[in-house]
Amino acid sequence: MNTSIVRPFAVISGAQVQHVLLGCEKQIVELVEAAYRLHGAGETVNPPSYFLRFPDRPASRIIALPASLGGTFQVAGLKWISSFPGNVELGVPRASAVLILNDHDTGYPFACLESSIISATRTAASAALAADWLSRGRGRPTRVGFFGAGLIARYIHTYLSGTGWSFDEIGIHDLSADSACGFRGYLERSGTTGRITVCESPDQLIRSSDLVVFATVVAQPHVRDLSWFAHNPLVLHVSLRDLTPPIVLASTNIVDDVDHCLKADTSPHLAEQLTGNRDFLHGTLADVIAGQVTVDEGRPVVFSPFGLGVLDLAVGKYVYDEVARSSQLHVVDDFFHELRRYG
Ligand SMILES: NC(=O)c1ccc[n+]([C@@H]2O[C@H](COP(=O)([O-])OP(=O)(O)OC[C@H]3O[C@@H](n4cnc5c(N)ncnc54)[C@H](O)[C@@H]3O)[C@@H](O)[C@H]2O)c1
Numbered sequence: 001m002n003t004s005i006v007r008p009f010a011v012i013s014g015a016q017v018q019h020v021l022l023g024c025e026k027q028i029v030e031l032v033e034a035a036y037r038l039h040g041a042g043e044t045v046n047p048p049s050y051f052l053r054f055p056d057r058p059a060s061r062i063i064a065l066p067a068s069l070g071g072t073f074q075v076a077g078l079k080w081i082s083s084f085p086g087n088v089e090l091g092v093p094r095a096s097a098v099l100i101l102n103d104h105d106t107g108y109p110f111a112c113l114e115s116s117i118i119s120a121t122r123t124a125a126s127a128a129l130a131a132d133w134l135s136r137g138r139g140r141p142t143r144v145g146f147f148g149a150g151l152i153a154r155y156i157h158t159y160l161s162g163t164g165w166s167f168d169e170i171g172i173h174d175l176s177a178d179s180a181c182g183f184r185g186y187l188e189r190s191g192t193t194g195r196i197t198v199c200e201s202p203d204q205l206i207r208s209s210d211l212v213v214f215a216t217v218v219a220q221p222h223v224r225d226l227s228w229f230a231h232n233p234l235v236l237h238v239s240l241r242d243l244t245p246p247i248v249l250a251s252t253n254i255v256d257d258v259d260h261c262l263k264a265d266t267s268p269h270l271a272e273q274l275t276g277n278r279d280f281l282h283g284t285l286a287d288v289i290a291g292q293v294t295v296d297e298g299r300p301v302v303f304s305p306f307g308l309g310v311l312d313l314a315v316g317k318y319v320y321d322e323v324a325r326s327s328q329l330h331v332v333d334d335f336f337h338e339l340r341r342y343g
Helices: 014-021 025-040 116-134 151-162 177-189 202-207 245-249 267-275 285-289 309-325
Strands: 009-012 050-053 061-069 075-083 095-103 109-114 143-147 169-173 195-198 211-214 234-237 252-255 281-284 301-304 330-332
Touching: 009 309, 014 109, 014 116, 014 309, 025 116, 025 151, 025 285, 025 309, 061 309, 075 116, 075 309, 095 116, 095 309, 109 116, 109 309, 116 151, 116 234, 116 285, 116 301, 116 309, 143 151, 143 202, 151 177, 169 177, 169 202, 177 195, 245 267, 252 267, 252 285, 281 285
Parallel strands: 009 109, 143 169, 143 211, 169 195, 211 234, 234 301, 252 281, 252 301
Antiparallel strands: 009 330, 050 061, 061 075, 075 095, 095 109
16 A cells, blocks of 8 residues: 555645745746636636625625646645635734645645735736736836725735836725725835825726726725726726726726626626626636737726636645745644555
């Protein structure tokens, strides 16, 4: 009986994850691009996310994202991520997560990684990648506006800066003065040279930004005035439910995956329900990267990423490999303890 084919099971802490990922923005955006290309080429399996909801706590949820990623990654796994927006008032981040990696050949799980950092990182890397590809025909935005200024907004700014973006103007709009102030403090500490403005009104933020990042936690669309978008900004609609259908319908819409994104009452899903078709969708980010879709400069461009489990796998496997390479894996001895079929 050969028990050595089962890899030892490792637990990777948030501190280890953060240590590996610090300063690696360019590599991670390349990894995320590779994962999108594989997804576009059909070398992934990415079933629908499963939402666990609670009747007594409707604002909260835990989502399971199973996935398998081919190419050079050759790994499967599951992200299990909670969103409890009330956590912020208690002084801890909204989201918490673990990522399980499964061996390609045996299916055995071989690692459990703290994954709130991996999830925020892949989300930010995907946003920076989209901003790059979707601005190629229109000139790089120099005025960015963050609509919702929590942890994800911070990661997206870090990823934009870490991949060569700089801004003359940085706008912030948040319903919470504490969040706006905290984000401003982060920006100042990050050494940004752009002028920072906290905008009291949403229209002031949108009208003054040529790159708009939505990272709120709203459940239903609240941005309805199409005239705020008359300057045709590039919109990273990371929180997915901010824009009313008329704004979606007046824009060029790029998603990460059509079937994923047209679910769970996202703004594109509401636009589909309103029109009864998907004609307003122009393609996926993988299509844009492959040169199969060109982006109309004469309209707002909205990128709505549902968030694919394959991106978590790409980043999680990178972290695992780096921790293993530096011999820092915390292995749980005897984790699998029934490896002889007949005892
Ligand atoms: N698409 C993806 O792949 C993906 C991945 C991760 C997170 N997300 C989404 O990103 C969003 C932000 O996550 P986070 O961890 O930064 O949350 P967070 O709670 O840290 O921050 C959200 C901020 O939005 C502000 N806000 C809420 N409603 C607002 C409104 N109407 N106008 C202005 N500001 C408002 C809040 O005050 C808060 O500061 C969430 O919706 C989350 O689901 C998406």
